[in-house]
Amino acid sequence: MILNKIGHILKDYDDFAIVSHVSPDGDSIGSMLGLFNTLKDFGKSVDLFVDDILPEKYSFLTGYDNIKRYNTGSKYSCLIILDCGDVLRLGELKSLLNCSDIVINIDHHISNTLFGDVNYVDSNASSVGEIIYQILKINGYNISKTTAMCLYTSILxxxxxxxxxxxTSMxxxxxxxxxxxxxxxxxxxSRIYDSKTLSQTKLLEKVxxxxxxxxxxxxAxxxxxxxxxxxxxxxxxxxxxxINYARNIDTAEVGVFIKQINDFKCRVSLRSKNYVDVSKIAAYFNGGGHIRAAGCTIEGSISEAKNKILDALKDVLEVGHK
Ligand code: 5GP
Ligand code: MN
Ligand code: MN
Known part of the structure; x- marks a missing residue:
């Protein structure tokens, strides 16, 4: 079974790099740090990478300060990629793929492209945190309070x-x-959800x-x-x-959030409630994700990105006046 195989690799190898996606979130950071803290307890050498700015609200998790943005030429026996549907999600860190003997891909995105030497993708798992818990449990690791905080953050x-x-009940x-x-x-x-900065609240007002x-x-x-x-x-x-403010409108089946990156590029987040598979919409624009939460990057201005998304959505909405 793959979970046991991953367990053997964790025991047998001594040096690891753990990496996750750009636009880091609670699951990517929490699952990286949960695994990191456990491997460190067993004396392993573990480097952590994310090619992006980290949300500060997760800085209370042990190991957060060890996450680096760039790899300056180090080689690793084992590279573990968490919560990434495809290698583009690694940003510049996809170069790590050529710097390690074995690549383990652990994920829960239905759209995962199975890019690892060992792939464990469970699209029924709520989060990668849940999968890391199972890997640790099945392979006889004790879950410390420090690791539990990280995995709880992932799942939450x-x-x-x-x-x-x-x-799920699991x-x-x-x-x-x-x-x-x-x-x-x-x-x-409360650290994650109940503490907003003034700037963030002003930004929300404008958005x-x-x-x-x-x-x-x-x-919406x-x-x-x-x-x-x-x-x-x-x-x-x-x-x-x-994006939750768009999705939470009672009449909305789909919430869309378009974040302009520069004059030529927008990041689009998509959420749905009942029947629209937004992972398919995102995949159409070379993105991906889950059935109810997905994202992609679209070249063009905000209004161009919006028109492209609305065009893709109009065929899948069950409304009288499309
Ligand atoms: P968010 O809208 O929060 O950025 O992402 C929603 C979900 O879709 C997350 O699970 C995220 O990992 C996935 N996702 C977002 N953007 C992309 C993308 O460009 N490519 C892929 N494959 N998945 C994405
Ligand atoms: Mn994620
Ligand atoms: Mn996730």
């Missing part, structure tokens, strides 16, 4: 606080076990004022021109949760 964030449909069983290590789950929750609805209010679109970041003295990852 990728389930939207245990409310998305990817949450998720709650795992979380129960993590809580039994003595973690302060309520403190973790909410861009709201537009289409197709009988079933598609928010946009963020890049100049707003400077205007509000905010960081790009301050906008990570904004």
């Amino acid at each position: 964030t990728d389930t939207g606080g245990f409310k998305y449909s990817n949450t 998720t709650f069983n795992i979380v129960g076990d993590l809580i039994n290590t003595g973690i302060n789950f309520s403190d973790i929750y 909410l004022s861009t709201l537009e609805v289409y197709f009988n209010d079933t598609v 679109v928010l946009t963020m021109p890049y100049k707003l970041l400077e205007e509000c003295n905010a960081k790009e990852n301050d906008a990570d949760e904004f």
